[in-house]
Amino acid sequence: MSAPPRHGSSLGWLAVPALLLFGGFGVVPLVGVLVLSFTSWDGLGDIHFAGFESWRAVLADPGLPHALWVTFLVMAVSWLVQTPASILLGVFLAGKQRYRAVLSVVYFVPLLLSSAAIAITYKALLDPNFGLGAGLGLEFLAQDWLGEPALAFSVVIFVVSWQFIPFHSLIYQGGARQIPRSMYExxxxxGAGRIRKFFSITLPQLKYTIVTSSTLMVVGSLTFFDLIFVLTAGGPGDATRVLALDMYKRGFQANLMGPASVIAIILVLFGLALALVLRRAAGGTGSDSRMEGA
Amino acid sequence: MARTPGRERPNWVAGVTSLVWLAIVVIPIYWIVITSFKTQNNYYATNPLAPPTEPSLDAYRLVVESDFPLYFLNSLIVTLGAVIPAVAVSFMAAYAIVRSGRTRFLRSANWLFLTGLAVPHQATVIPVYLIIIRLNLYDSLLGLILPSIAFAIPLSVLILTNFIRDVPKELFESMRMDGATEWGTLWRLAFPLTRPAVVTVTIYNALTIWNGFMLPLILTQSPDKRTLPLALWSFQGQYSINVPAVLASVVLTTLPILVLYVVGRRQLLSGLTAGFGK
Known part of the structure; x- marks a missing residue:
């Protein structure tokens, strides 16, 4: 680096450490998981080539459509619950009043807890005898929340929302602050009223924020492993057995790394497909310019 | 409510939503805290939402006298060991991408990082497990640190790139006129000017790694290599009847992050809104 380059053309070396680390533990494993899906491995011994054996086994397994369906449901329902709530809260918090700033500090706290801590807390809090139901004396809150498939599913959705709405309302808060005041004026x-203004200015102006938040939400929902693992372990039965959990159980509990790798690939394809669909839905231009950082 | 120009009536819908949400957020947190100060008998005897009749530190004593301090230290080592290198290498990469992003090499690097954002990390844990075994790093803290750095890079590069781009071009120019190297410009100009972004990325990564569960679950085996979230999970099995002790460990686990949040809150919140809200 003697003479400073004119356009910094030789700065590539600065990106090398990041590329090596991300390559070694991010990109190589992505290729590796594809390779492993054509092998049989118990996680300890030797790895043998096994052709399409794992693929055939997984694709014929009725557990797969079920896990896909549960994953899709968790994604769709948690998006439907989180998005309107996050937009409302985010727009509200974008206001300049002091008390709103104080509220946003409190709202953010759930994001500080680990999924394991949150899951453990809710397990105890939802105990029919010593939990919230007993505390408030409300009969309908004192149920066997994690013992009934439908109830356990709603608990997962609720806890996910509790954990992530703070983050998404923060994103919407940032988006709402960038809407020019002159548009409202x-x-x-x-003579437009508040509701009219919300639907004809705020929502359309938040379009790209909605895409960003939804992409993070939807791709993120594929990785609700920790929370569900600790909260329900996929149960009762396999009512909350999402793909990530299915992968873990096949790979690290049943020691079938081949089939587990097949599930992992399905998970990756699921994520990439969703990200693409969402980008297309936004009309492309917005996220492209965002990617270029324009 | 203070009147702001153009807003005549208070917004009831938003006001009510915000209060309901406040209750939803605060009640479980309140419950964690009060319960952690109850004795085990007190827990079964009192109303779950009432404060302890005789506040006690029994639960905390039990937790601190267990192996908890060791797990705490493990988490600290993994978090610091991963966050500092992750932010440093991401900053260097982001700087290169902003300063000479038109070269094919850096364009592809940027593309790779952005694509990495759409890949759920958990899908790659099986090969990560294999690599860590082959490197003889299974059941070691370094084995947790390396993949944690890698997983943190894509988002860090994205956020840092967005901020470094906002540094006025003239400043880079004048550094160049003064004969500064790019390496010097990176640390003496870009780094201090983007401090809010660096703080944001640091806290965000620290939060993610401190709270990480799947990597320790898969890549470690011995109890003395446990990090806090994994320890919480096994505490829960061990003390399944002692809810106050479990919740005391939840409180102790969250405390360092809470401190970090209180210190860096302003920058974290504004950094995240600016980083994603574009």
Whole structure:
């Protein structure tokens, strides 16, 4: 680095450490999981080539459509619950009033706890005899929350929302702050009410924020492993056995790394497909310019 | 409610939503804290939502006298050992991408990092497990640190790139005129000017790694290599009847992150809103 380059053309070396680390533990494993899906391995011994054996086994397993369905349901329902709530809270918090700043500090706290801690807390809090139901004296809160498939599913959705709405409302808060005030002033001159302003200015202006938040939410929902593992372990039965959990159980509990790798690939394809669909839904341009950082 | 120009009536829908949400957030946290100060008998005898009749530190004593301090130290080593290198290498990469991102090499690097964002990390844990075994790092803290760094890089590069781009070009120019090297410009100009972003990325990564569960679950085996979230999970099995002790360990686990949050809150919140809200 004697003479400073004119356009910094030889700065590539600065990216090398990051590339090596991300390559070694991010990209290589991604290729590796594809290779492993054509092998049989118990996680300890030797790895043998096994052709399409694992693929055939997994694709014929009725557990797969079930896990896909549960994963999809968790994703769709948690998106439906989180998005409107996050938009409302985010827009509300974007206001300049002091008390809103104080509220946003409190709102953010769930994000500080680990999924394991949150799951453990809710398990105890939802105990029919010593939990919230007994505390408030409300009969309907004192149920066997984690013992009934439908109830356990709703608990997962609720806890996921509790954990992640803070983060997404923060994103919407940032988005809402960037909407020019003049747009609202113009609408007010035309006599538009609050609801009208929300639907004709705020929501359309938040379009790209919605795409960003939804992408993170939807891709993130594929990785609710820790929370579900500790909260329900996929149960009762396999009512909350999402793909990530299915992968773990096949690989690290049943010692079938081949089939587990097949599930992992399905998980990756699921994630990439969703990210693409969402980007297309946004009309492409917004996220492209975002990617270029324009 | 203070009147702001253009807003005549208070917004009831938003106001009610925000209060309901406040209750939903606060009640479980309140419950964790009060319960952790109850004795085991007190827990079964009192109303779950009432404060302890005789506050006690029994639960905390039990936790601190267990192997908890060791797990705490493990978490600290893994978090610091991963976050500092992750932020440093991400900053260097982000700087290169902003300063000479038109070269094919850096364009592909940027593309790789951005694509990495869409890949769920958990899908790659099986090969990561294999690599760590082959490197003889299974059941070691270094074996947790390396993949944690890798997983942190894509998002860190994205956020840092967004911020370094906002540094006025003229400043880089004048550093160059003064004969500074790119390496010097990186640390003496770009780094201090993007401090809020660096703080954001540091806290965010620290939070993620401190709370990480799957890597320790898969890559370690011995109890003395446990990090806190994994320890919480096994505490729960061990003391399944002693809820106050479990919750005391939840409190102790969250405390360092809470301190970090209180210290860096302003920068973290504004950094995250700016990093994602574009």
């Amino acid at each position: 113009a609408a007010e001159l035309d």
